[in-house]
Amino acid sequence: MPKKLKLILINISILLIGILLIELCFGGWFSNSNQLSNLGIIKDAKFEFDVSHLYNTDTPTVTYTRDKYGLRGVSTYNQPEKINILTVGGSTTDQRYLDDSQTWQEILEKTYRDNGKEIYVSNAGVDGQSTYGHLKSTEIWFPKIEKLQPEIILFYVGINDFYRVNSDSKYDDIQELENSGGFMSQLKDKSVLYNVYRKLKGMQKATKFEVGHRKIDFSRVSYTKNEYVSEKLLEIYDEKNLKAFKARIQKLIAYSKSINATPIFITQPTLHYRIRNGVVYGTGATKYLEDTYGYNGIGYLKLLNKLNAAMKEVAGLKHIIDLTNDEEWNAIDFYDYYHNTPTGAKKLGAKIYQKLNELGFVK
Incomplete structure (x- = not known):
């Protein structure tokens, strides 16, 4: 040789x-612990973050805590058996840069308490997760939490799924979901190297689509009443994305029912648009998906509402809380296009309580 x-x-x-x-x-x-870590689930940890670069506050240092099960919640810390409402979502559910006492889950729980109801709310948000990740949580994470038996699961979803555009007809994520026990699925769940690659790719996408945490001066953002969205992008959403998104929502519903929990889906607001007296104003700058398909802020809302409509079709109107089209969101409620300030989280928690009451889920 x-x-x-x-x-x-x-x-x-x-x-x-x-x-x-x-x-x-x-x-x-x-190792189950390594598997959860690779999926971005933090367990038994306490961090302090300086948030003065993100929003104005009298207490610039916030505390972020996860219990031994990977859940966030002051009153439910290491006590999953107390949880009545489990909240599932990405970074807007996780709220890494809000103090433990300031998250919308804590506001929701406090609002229940102020109305004489002893309801405990826990936070299972994972930064960067879309409904793909939430399905993995139901397969890998939640079953390992003994005595976890929520009555309601709130799925705060839409934004992270918005960017999962795929124009390659050979790719079928419905088939991937149906073959979740296969080798490739096992590799993605358990391989540390694959998950390092996935996280790096996620960071790149977060930077590209401006979904990472950063402070935005909204007084400098230009809004328009003119809609722009690529016709091809609308076609891709209708023919591919919505079908796959519905399949994931159906699986989340099936999981909830399997543990006797009621699934409720909350649509997400952003400041890529503002709605005033029924008129939509969107960010004027053109963004691109797959570096090809353009849209502005109003086009963004149109596409986001396609995902929302798909959720409503699958889950039913009685299990949907629509906050995407709420007119009361202001610049003070967000420090970037997606993430709430403490003021915004307080408003969000109060709105969710109100909507739950209107739907008949507050007893």
Whole structure:
């Protein structure tokens, strides 16, 4: 065997052995804890963050706590058996840069208490998760939490699914969901290297689509009444994305019912648009999905409402809280296009309580 070929084979062997050792030590093949960590679920941790760069506050240092089960909640800390309402979503549910006492879950729970009702609300939000991630939570995370038996699961979803556009007809995520026990699914769930790649890709997308945490001066943002959205993008949403999104919503409903919980879906507001007296004003700058399909703020709302309509079709109107089309959101409620300030979280918690009451879920 030529020396050069032999050297190449030796290097490849060393590389493969290294990958194998990394997977065995840090992957989720043998450790449930590693598997949850790879999926972005933080357990038994307490952090302090300086948020003065994000919004104006008299208390610039906030505390962010997760219990040993990976859940966030002051009154339910390490006590999943107390949870009446479990909240599931991405970063707008997680609220990493709000204090434990300021999240909309805490406001919702306090509002119940102020109205003489002892209801406990817990936060299972995971930064960056879409409904794909929520399904993984129902498969991998929640079943491992003993005595978790919520009466209601609030799914605060839509924004992260908005960016999951796929124009490749060979890709079928419905089929992937139906074959969740296959090798590729196991690899994605348990491989530490795949999940490092996934997180890096997610960070890149967060930067590209401005969904990461940052302060925005909305007085400098230009809004327009003119709609712009690519016709091809509308076609892709109608033919591919909505069908797959409905399949994921159906699975979330099925999981909720399997544990005797009532699923309620909350549509998400953003400041890519504002609605005043029925008139929509959207951000004027053109953004692109897949670097090809353009839209502005009003086009964004049109696409987001397609996802919302799909949720309503699958879940039914009695299980939907529509906050996307609420007219009362202001710049003071957000520090970027998506994430709430403490003021916004307080408004959000109060609105969810009100809507739950209107739907008959407050007893």
